[in-house]
Amino acid sequence: MSLIAAQNLAVRLGGREVLHSVALSIDPGEIVTIVGPNGSGKSTLVRALLGVVPLAQGKITRKPGLRIGYVPQKLHIDPTMPLPVGRFLSLPDRQSTARMTEVLGRVGVPDVLAQDMTTLSGGQFQRVLLARALLSRPDILILDEATAGLDQPGTASFYRLIEDVRRELGCAVLAVSHDLHVVMSASDRVICLNGHICCSGAPHVVRDAPEYRALFGHGTGGALALYQHEHDHDHDHDHDHEEHAHAG
Numbered sequence: 001m002s003l004i005a006a007q008n009l010a011v012r013l014g015g016r017e018v019l020h021s022v023a024l025s026i027d028p029g030e031i032v033t034i035v036g037p038n039g040s041g042k043s044t045l046v047r048a049l050l051g052v053v054p055l056a057q058g059k060i061t062r063k064p065g066l067r068i069g070y071v072p073q074k075l076h077i078d079p080t081m082p083l084p085v086g087r088f089l090s091l092p093d094r095q096s097t098a099r100m101t102e103v104l105g106r107v108g109v110p111d112v113l114a115q116d117m118t119t120l121s122g123g124q125f126q127r128v129l130l131a132r133a134l135l136s137r138p139d140i141l142i143l144d145e146a147t148a149g150l151d152q153p154g155t156a157s158f159y160r161l162i163e164d165v166r167r168e169l170g171c172a173v174l175a176v177s178h179d180l181h182v183v184m185s186a187s188d189r190v191i192c193l194n195g196h197i198c199c200s201g202a203p204h205v206v207r208d209a210p211e212y213r214a215l216f217g218h219g220t221g222g223a224l225a226l227y228q229h230e231h232d233h234d235h236d237h238d239h240d241h242e243e244h245a246h247a248g
Contacts, residue, residue, distance in 0.1 A: 009058035031173040033183040036193035069133030073145040103131045145178040
């Protein structure tokens, strides 16, 4: 059974149809990345799947008891209000110090428990948001442009962390990418969205799809790039080379 599925989904916001005829399902353990231009409805689709925006049409089904971990694109915290990481992680459900320390260590920021949220770097902040999402032991991790504020090395590092977490926990991952052309190398499926699903499939299938090329152009600028693990670099050198050559 799919963890979450949408059938014939349509969403209207402010009288405008943002999404129409969307059908998708996420299976256990799958990594699915959504790409699309600004205004294509990526975040709206995530909010619909989370149940926080009303549907104009269609339906969403979730596996009974589904646990969702959500990492938002950004989160505004009032700089005048002290909010230590430990207190943030205990909202809304109180967490033990041991459990919080364990999860913070897992995401690579083991020493920030007592630090104020407003003093964290961009990368630390996103990792704390990820830690909070993992506290619920999710069946699916939903990332809404979670790397939007990070530089390229920070983005690559965060994606590697997500791949490691997924491998260890066995959870599915639905990631919305803010970069049109960059998806995790471990993605099982890429969905290209522009108000509706233009094309979907394995990364190399989407890369070559006419619908993808029509939206995002040709040449290297229109290539679908995959973040590789650093230790895969030598192994994948020929593949990368071939991909860039193909994109030209």
